[in-house]
Amino acid sequence: MQHIDSTQNKIVKEIKSLSNKKDREKKKLFLLEGERLISEIPSAEDIAYIAVSESYGGNIDKYENVYVLNDKLFSSVCETVSPQGIMAVCRIKDSKPLIADNDKAPLYIVLENVADPGNMGTIIRTADAAGADAVFLSSGCVDIYNPKVIRSTMGSIFHLPIYRNVDTLELMCGLNEKGIMTVVSHLKGFLTPYSVDMTQGCAIFIGNEANGISDELTDEAECLVKIPMPGNAESINAGVAGGILIYEAVRQRMFHNM
Amino acid sequence: MQHIDSTQNKIVKEIKSLSNKKDREKKKLFLLEGERLISEIPSAEDIAYIAVSESYGGNIDKYENVYVLNDKLFSSVCETVSPQGIMAVCRIKDSKPLIADNDKAPLYIVLENVADPGNMGTIIRTADAAGADAVFLSSGCVDIYNPKVIRSTMGSIFHLPIYRNVDTLELMCGLNEKGIMTVVSHLKGFLTPYSVDMTQGCAIFIGNEANGISDELTDEAECLVKIPMPGNAESINAGVAGGILIYEAVRQRMFHNM
Numbered sequence: 001m002q003h004i005d006s007t008q009n010k011i012v013k014e015i016k017s018l019s020n021k022k023d024r025e026k027k028k029l030f031l032l033e034g035e036r037l038i039s040e041i042p043s044a045e046d047i048a049y050i051a052v053s054e055s056y057g058g059n060i061d062k063y064e065n066v067y068v069l070n071d072k073l074f075s076s077v078c079e080t081v082s083p084q085g086i087m088a089v090c091r092i093k094d095s096k097p098l099i100a101d102n103d104k105a106p107l108y109i110v111l112e113n114v115a116d117p118g119n120m121g122t123i124i125r126t127a128d129a130a131g132a133d134a135v136f137l138s139s140g141c142v143d144i145y146n147p148k149v150i151r152s153t154m155g156s157i158f159h160l161p162i163y164r165n166v167d168t169l170e171l172m173c174g175l176n177e178k179g180i181m182t183v184v185s186h187l188k189g190f191l192t193p194y195s196v197d198m199t200q201g202c203a204i205f206i207g208n209e210a211n212g213i214s215d216e217l218t219d220e221a222e223c224l225v226k227i228p229m230p231g232n233a234e235s236i237n238a239g240v241a242g243g244i245l246i247y248e249a250v251r252q253r254m255f256h257n258m
Numbered sequence: 259m260q261h262i263d264s265t266q267n268k269i270v271k272e273i274k275s276l277s278n279k280k281d282r283e284k285k286k287l288f289l290l291e292g293e294r295l296i297s298e299i300p301s302a303e304d305i306a307y308i309a310v311s312e313s314y315g316g317n318i319d320k321y322e323n324v325y326v327l328n329d330k331l332f333s334s335v336c337e338t339v340s341p342q343g344i345m346a347v348c349r350i351k352d353s354k355p356l357i358a359d360n361d362k363a364p365l366y367i368v369l370e371n372v373a374d375p376g377n378m379g380t381i382i383r384t385a386d387a388a389g390a391d392a393v394f395l396s397s398g399c400v401d402i403y404n405p406k407v408i409r410s411t412m413g414s415i416f417h418l419p420i421y422r423n424v425d426t427l428e429l430m431c432g433l434n435e436k437g438i439m440t441v442v443s444h445l446k447g448f449l450t451p452y453s454v455d456m457t458q459g460c461a462i463f464i465g466n467e468a469n470g471i472s473d474e475l476t477d478e479a480e481c482l483v484k485i486p487m488p489g490n491a492e493s494i495n496a497g498v499a500g501g502i503l504i505y506e507a508v509r510q511r512m513f514h515n516m
Contacts, residue, residue, distance in 0.1 A: 118376060122495045122497070122498055125491050125494065125495060125498075126491075126494055126495070126498050127489075128489045128490050128491040129485075129487040129489050129490075129491035129492075129493070129494050130487070130488065130489055131487075131488035131489030131490075132489065152495070154491065154493070155491075156490070156491050159489065159490035159491065160489070160490070192512070194509050194512065194513070227387075227505070228508060228512065229387040229388070229389075230388065230389035230508065231385075231386045231387050231388055231389030231390065231417070231418070232386050232387075232389075232414070232417035232418070233383050233384075233386040233387035233412065233413075233414050233417065234387075235387070235412070236383065236384055236387050236501070237380045237383060237384070237410070237497065237501075239380070239495065239497065239498055240380055240383075240384050240497055240498055240500075240501035241501075242498075243494070243495075243498035243499075243501050243502050244501050244502060244505045247485070247502045248509075250486060250488065251452050251506075254450070254452065254486065255452070
């Protein structure tokens with residue numbers, strides 16, 4: 001346990017740098033704030049070190065590397081407005097995307113260039129609630145280690161495999177080859193999600209908030225679905241649209257397995 | 259058309275004051291930024307006046323009361339980071355909540371103490387897309403005229419009746435009396451949304467992000483539903499949960515009417 005009082009300390013500088021994507025990638029580290037999120041970290045090996053404020057009252061005995069920052073210094077390195085006095089600096093671990101065989105009926109969520117941190121975090125949380133098998137993110141998506149994404153996942157980033165910087169076209173071709181249904185949410189879709197069989201292996205593709213799914217994915221997709229809009233709005237928030245599609249798969253699978 | 263260059267001008271002061279809920283209520287005015295949102299305003303009568311920046315290039319001939327602010331002054335009164343150079347100051351009009359009879363099979367969305375502006379805006383947008391008949395907001399909800407709510411509705415506030423400061427318990431009793439199904443989203447619900455008939459008159463109640471629906475509404479509700487979560491997350495974002503429930507009603511009604 002080491003006390004830190006200087007803004008020039010290298011740990012303080014490192015924590016501050018992690019609000020920046022480039023530095024996160026260089027150091028392969030990201031920041032997690034608050035007890036709830038830290039409690040979700042699956043293994044002690046994932047934690048590079050812990051930082052707490054001087055007045056933090058929680059138990060830190062279980063952690064190996066702990067730095068104690070004076071309260072002012074701690075607040076200055078926090079992203080959240082009302083910090084709880086504890087943060088973890090965690091290791092980024094990437095792995096090669098894996099696709100299961102269709103007979104396992106996997107449910108995959110694929111995000112292409114989703115730009116809003118809240119939308120991405122929310123979709124990952126929904127995918128986790130739905131018991132999806134993995135989430136795939138194109139390289140054009142907002143960084144999953146962006147603090148706003150992390151916060152809105154509510155810990156779900158630790159619950160299911162999430163693959164970053166995925167070549168989504170290559171992925172779609174691989175899924176099609178395996179016979180896993182590739183379902184793209186598209187405003188020009190002519191099927192509703194309710195008329196597509198999602199009880200078999202199924203991958204739901206959600207695109208950028210403003211531009212939707214790219215043409216190359218649209219061309220390769222097995223089916224384009226459009227959420228029906230009998231009312232007046234022309235579109236739905238991407239996080240909500242993702243939730244509606246993911247849960248249509250959940251609903252179909254519930255009744256299929258009955 | 260009047261040119262304004264002074265930060266002390268009363269119009270400038272009024273616009274600035276409208277970022278504040280108390281002032282919005284006192285003046286019965288709210289702010290709308292950008293061409294897209296302004297184009298959704300149903301009637302010229304809803305507009306108290308328009309403010310544009312000096313360098314705004316769009317057409318303002320159709321508006322009656324227009325103030326031209328120098329660019330710096332205009333930016334200083336904007337909520338959005340990259341303002342488009344036009345805003346409308348609109349009139350707040352409240353009306354008494356109306357409930358249709360059950361034979362009209364209305365679809366209502368009721369929000370109790372929803373606190374996050376993005377969640378509320380998103381649910382209103384989803385309700386609009388789904389063709390819901392009205393949205394009811396309890397007095398504990400975030401103000402619908404909060405600029406962040408307005409932005410995330412994407413214009414939907416003008417597409418369907420939205421009642422503010424509603425006594426949600428009184429509303430629920432009224433709905434129950436009329437035989438309109440009151441469906442509450444509740445983590446302790448023992449029904450899934452898929453097993454509740456929402457093809458008849460139906461009101462979906464969504465509660466506060468942290469605390470859920472109040473006990474008094476829970477006690478009066480006809481049925482408590484829980485979105486199934488076969489995965490690991492313990493809860494879903496309120497905006498997404500709202501979307502899943504609203505669209506289950508849409509799905510059932512599509513097949514019911516076929």
